[in-house]
Amino acid sequence: KYVKRGNKVVDFLKKQKWVDKKKIYIIGHSQGAHVAIEMAKENKIIAAVGYLSGNVLGRFSQYILQCRFDEQKGMLSSQSAQKNIEQKLEWWTAVCRDSVSLQNGDTNRTWKSFGKENINTIAKLKQPVYVAYGTKDTGPVMCDLLPIYFELEGKTNYKLYPVVGCGHNFQEFSVDGEPDYDKMHWQDVMDEFVKWASK
Secondary structure (H helix, E strand, O other), rough: HHHHHHHHHHHHHHHHOOOOOOOOEEEEOOOOOOOHHHHHOOOOOOOEEEEEEOOOOOOOOOHHHHHHHHHOOOOOOHHHHHHHHHHHHHHHHHHHHHHOEEEEEEEHHHHHHOOOOOOOHHHHHHHEEEEEEEOOOOOHHHHHHHHHHHHHHHHOOOEEEEEEEOOOEEEEOOOOEEEEEEOHHHHHHHHHHHHHEEE
């Protein structure tokens, strides 16, 4: 649904006299990052894509990874981490087998659609891709691996922009580990995208 809606907007824009059809760029953040990639896959007029704070393994994977991270940091025992993972995988099985029910505010159809990995889709995308993510954000932690897949596919038209020490919304953290929303780096991320896309 989101991809279709987004591409309708792009189709509208390309018909406007004031739009340079060679410079239509899209940016998606978090779940929107997946939408942006799928839009670009379907709509070749899109000149470049911004993939911000996306989870290349799909949204659900971060719940599993977080259990392992907590185990490695000593915040969970190995037995508790394993039990949590098994419970989450049971939840995922239910999500995939029943598309109508609600889980944590979303329908299972939503959970399932955002649970798909898109490493290969991004790597095979013809358009240039800009990938920005906070290095302290669990969700997009696998973005560090994207250059491996890009090189395997021969993709050279990309830029990784890790925002070191920042979270999901490119915010810094206080000394006690709390998000500091007075110190955000959205402008840096967007300025870098504009500079990169304009080359």
